[in-house]
Amino acid sequence: MKKLFVLLTSLILLAGCAKQKVDSYDYTELKNSKPKSILVVMPTNSSVDAKADTSVLARTSYPLGELGYYVFPVALVDEIFKQNGLTDGNAIRSAKTNKIREIFGADAIFYVNIEEYGTSYKLIDSVTNVSLEGKLVDLKTGKTLWEGAGSFAQGSSNSNDGLLVMLVKAAVSQIMDTSKDKGYQIAAPATSNLVHLGKNGGLLIGPKHPDYNKTQVSK
Template identity: 40%
Template sequence: MLNLSHLKSLLVLAMAAALAACAGAPKQAVDYSALRAAKPRTIVVLPPLNETADVNATNGMLSQMTMPLAESGYYVLPVAEVAETFRQNGLTTPADIQNVSPAKLHQIFGADAALYTKVTQYGSVYQVFDANTYVSASAKLVNLGNGDVLWQGMASASGKELGNAGVGGGLIVALVQAAVKQVAHSLSDESQKVAGLTSRKLLSAGQPNGLLYGPHSPKYGTD
């Protein structure tokens, strides 16, 4: 049997282990001081850099980014008009556009801030018994007045989060369902839907480490 001193020692060791585990995985903390000071009202969204093998990644992600920003309380310049302005100035690739200086972007668009994005994963992954779609992206909001980074974050989402069911029912059923999923993924643009979920996670205010509510939101100043 354990005596009292042994029991106390075990309790101390257990508490130390728990504290060490907590210390080993600290929560990410975002410094919002620059964003609160800048108070951006208008955002120009730049075409995302595509770091994937899928040529649709830039447009698929870009098409989903305006809504969460607008719902968070920011005015977002119309994406089509922004793209046409860049085209008329000879800028057609995301890399060239993101290399334009903040001062020049401010001069052209008059926006308070620009959103720079990278897509690091986009598309379907096929396995023997399953298929799934993944979209991952990172973003930063830059003050066009002085070039300071106001906020940055990253997010990922998968097709299973859209409500896809898991595979079950034995080996033959699993293989058939996997084949059906692969055909479905090739015939439908599920990646764009997953990009929408990724965008909401990344850009919606009220998310952990996400953007603050903008001045057009009734929740402005509450976070």
């Protein structure tokens, strides 16, 4: 019995350690490249909401600028791509990075894919969720400098109501949130989580950040 107790205790401790251990992101390529300027381009859209790409595009520049990178004006960049026949995220991803660099002179390009976007009805709750994947690519070499994922979800709160009232409120909330495009609001914290947290480490600070070269993150 004592041996069994010791064995179970050891297994629990090992499981706890395994759960806590997360490999940190390898920033070697990013540190070698040292990008200063970034192109934010129309995302690819794997969600069912047709307006998701433009909504997320409008929200992506701010967190990158916050980190200290120069972000090219999104509307201007999108218009130039359209003039060159690249009208959506998939077309832009198919373009050669060195050609994009020739046109814009940027150091890197930020690709985003939208996994989920919008409001859905979940039994007694209406949930708005935005889930993203992002990748920063060196326009000179075509190498991936950093990649990560981020999401944010928000539900309606009906905990003090009866079941029938909660069901009605959830249905109404879904209709209202969809018509108002609540996903656009949720896209802001989702893009922030993508850039600042990533999967196992957010994007490092850029040269315009006040702490750059002072406390350059040693991740």
